[in-house]
Amino acid sequence: MTSPLVGLIASGAGGVDARLRRELAEPAARRGWQLAITLTPVAASWLAATGELDRLAELTDLPVRSQPRLPSEPKPYRLPDGFLFVPATANSVAKLALGIADNQALTQLGEALGAGVPIVLRPQAAAPQRDHPAFAGHLTTLSSAGVRVTDGPAERPWEPLLDVLDELLPGGSA
Numbered sequence: 001m002t003s004p005l006v007g008l009i010a011s012g013a014g015g016v017d018a019r020l021r022r023e024l025a026e027p028a029a030r031r032g033w034q035l036a037i038t039l040t041p042v043a044a045s046w047l048a049a050t051g052e053l054d055r056l057a058e059l060t061d062l063p064v065r066s067q068p069r070l071p072s073e074p075k076p077y078r079l080p081d082g083f084l085f086v087p088a089t090a091n092s093v094a095k096l097a098l099g100i101a102d103n104q105a106l107t108q109l110g111e112a113l114g115a116g117v118p119i120v121l122r123p124q125a126a127a128p129q130r131d132h133p134a135f136a137g138h139l140t141t142l143s144s145a146g147v148r149v150t151d152g153p154a155e156r157p158w159e160p161l162l163d164v165l166d167e168l169l170p171g172g173s174a
Contacts, residue, residue: 003031003034004034004081004169004170004171004172005033005034006033006034006035006036006081006083007038007082007108007109008020008036008038008083008084009083009084009086009088009108010039010040010043010087011040011043011091012042012045013088013124013154014087014154015087016046017046017047017052019158020043020047020158021052021055021056023159024086024161025056028084028162031166035059035062036080037056037057038064038065038066038104039053039064039065039105040089040105041066041067041103043066062076062077066103066104068107079112079115080108080112081117081170082117082118082168083108083112083118083119084119084120085105085119085121086121086124086158086161087122087123087124087154087158088121088122088124089124089125090126090129090130090135093121093123094134094138096109096110096113096138097138097139097141097142113145113146113147116146118146118148118169119147119148120147120148120165121147121149122149122150122151122158122161123151139151148164148165148168
């Protein structure tokens, strides 16, 4: 069996610059997964400023994306077999739940959601954002659409989410 193509999506939440590569990208690469990494524009700018964008690019033979391609350009890869969206800000959760695809990361996730591709999402939002009257509804909408929402404290390790996705991948351990 060929190794899965896994979409690793991240938005600009605290810790993304220190944790994305160490807790998700490197362990996923060690599993033999091919990584299709896409970042929201904020996450891309934070990772570029710390040198992490270059380090992430070393873990995949595919382009690390944050910008859409031109209409004349071919898609750089097929739709991944599954997605990890970690960390997912309150803003990105809301947009995904409402179908707003105003950046490359949300465009990919919206397509995946519509195609029934497995998505594991870890929201990361402060208490006032979580207390917004719409936040819980957005998580419910995504869960009812098949997204595996794995909520928890921001400091909870991200690496176990790889096992959650592995269970959902075609040919995974489920």
